Amino acid sequence: MRVGLFIPCYIDQFYPNAAIATLKLLQKLGVKVSYPIHQTCCGQPMANSGFEHLTTGCNDLFIKNFAEFDYIVSPSGSCVLHVKEHLHSHEEEEKAVSVRKKVYELTEFLTDILKVEQLTARFPHKVGVHQSCHGQRGLKMSQMTELVAAPFSKPMQLLQMVQDLELVELSRPDECCGFGGTFCVAEEAISVKMGKDRVADHVSHGAQYITAADMSCLMHMEGILRRQNSQVKVLHIAEILNAEEV
């Protein structure tokens, strides 16, 4: 099995630790991973702003980088969803279709493909899970509170394998944090208010860490936590699933 690691641009630039943890975690689980060095971005920021027609360059590059792999894995539900739903190619649509089919968000790859049942990680802290919308409602990584259906959560299933980790329960388990790509600056007031409310739900339930399968939501919440001088930290789920004895 050959796995290509897709690291979204802002993780590459700002959160290399999340990417390193993803790589090491996959390697620890015996997966042969490579990182195509010439990758940039999936094009989502443009597409969600209404400029999908400008993503041709990004798409072609993405296909060039990743078409050869059996699976493409990424620590970002949102970028994966974008690729899954919107990646197209004028010249090589067949390849685009195959890319769309084999791209996975990290936790769904771990539960659905690798069928991971145990992990060696230990993280003795109280952790709140932020269910990022694109992962949850888009990729269906967890059941959604709006639907009448049996509950499940792939990220939580994995976090429960982490030794000494305590999951905190939230008042609103799957409310959006307000990041929303360009929404976070175009609609600054609401975005921040949503982020503050989301953070408050975690903090009031005693979370010491907020984690998610999407770093962009965490970046937004981190910005708010830091401004509030809060001690609560954000960590990408890969960093917790890969946590060594602390």
Next chain:
Amino acid sequence: MNTGTKDHAGLADIFNEDEARVDWHDETLWFVRAKRDKAAHTLPEWEALRENASQIKDNVLSNLHDYLLQFEAKAQQNGITVHWAADAEEHNQIVHSILKAKGVTRIVKSKSMLTEECHLNEHLQKSGIEVIDTDLGERIVQLAEEPPSHIVLPCIHKKKEEIGELFHEHLGTPKGESDPQFLTAAARVHLREKFLTRKAAITGVNFAIAETGEFVVCTNEGNADMGAHLSEVHIACMGIEKIIPKRKHLSVFLRLLARSATGQPITTYSSHFNKPRAGQEMHLVLVDNGRTKQLGRADFRNSLKCIRCGACMNTCPVYRRSGGHSYHTAIAGPIGSILAPNLDMKEYADLPFASTLCGSCTNVCPVKINIHEQLYKWRQVIVKEGYADTKKAVAMKAMDFTLSSPFVYKTAGKAGRWVMKNIPFLVNNKLNAWYKQRDMPEPPKQSFSEWYKKNNNE
């Protein structure tokens, strides 16, 4: 995005100046959403019901022409006078002409989002006709001279103290009195007098049944019935998409509507009107106003399935924190944001962007409208039609250039974390919208790709 102050972000900014009020607004609507969840979860067949409703509506939209003609013929047989209006203007003229012919200058009207969409009140008032809204929430916003902020809960943005103040001013209740029960009793007395003295009543229509030519009006206050039963002329106004094929289909929608709207099993009154009583005139106005145009837009026609339950507003985290008026259109919230650009793409170019695309609206929608996908699609259309902000367009082109080339991207990244300056969500547009209330991420010493090159030489 839009010029002037009429843009969602700007209006939401003003709404957010009073944070305690935003909290109150958010919690009030969340309470309704939670009630909806509870009511939905009592029905194991909920998702099947939604699917059923969605398919019935698919059938309706594919055969709208036939169902409308069938409905018209049946309604006429029942003794209802049927009118057709191509747009809001024609609708208003038709209603006005009916009233004029009867010499009526004072009317009662129960809740109808269609008449809001057509600005009927303003039109009639300009012609010297007094309109009294009889739904309590509608009456309150009418006294405040505001449009409704929600399609089911029109004055959800008002606190009881503010309502007490309005009633004191207009209905003479004691100053400082804000007890809801007391105020409701006062409104009842005030409205009774109107019901008894007005000769014409306007109602909306929730469902119109092609098979029988009857229409159904759902209210919790019985005000539509009071108005219609006491009047000499009953005018019902409906959008052409309100048709359902058969009576038996009604139960599917009635079960979904109230649960989605307020968490009730059914609305208090679901009244069937199929013919005028002796001596009464019954008119029905069928309105297009952009609906056939939307029907022709393959990506957006699904929006015509909407039964106006308001669930998508209650669940929308953006709506809850920006208030209905920030959408500057009769139908606010997620569904309004996909309906409005159809009517005027320029005026409402901002609305499809007033969303994080979280998808919760799509999940609660009882007729399974893919609302968030349509928001995404509207964004593409609006940009292509040239209604996007020019600064944004330039930034996007620069982004395309950088991200299409690994070399440019890497070089730019090295040169001081290019992304920090250029990724649109971190762009310092207007006084640095990110930094205003959030800290920037701390740039690390090296990017992942730099680390990878050093540590992972395959």
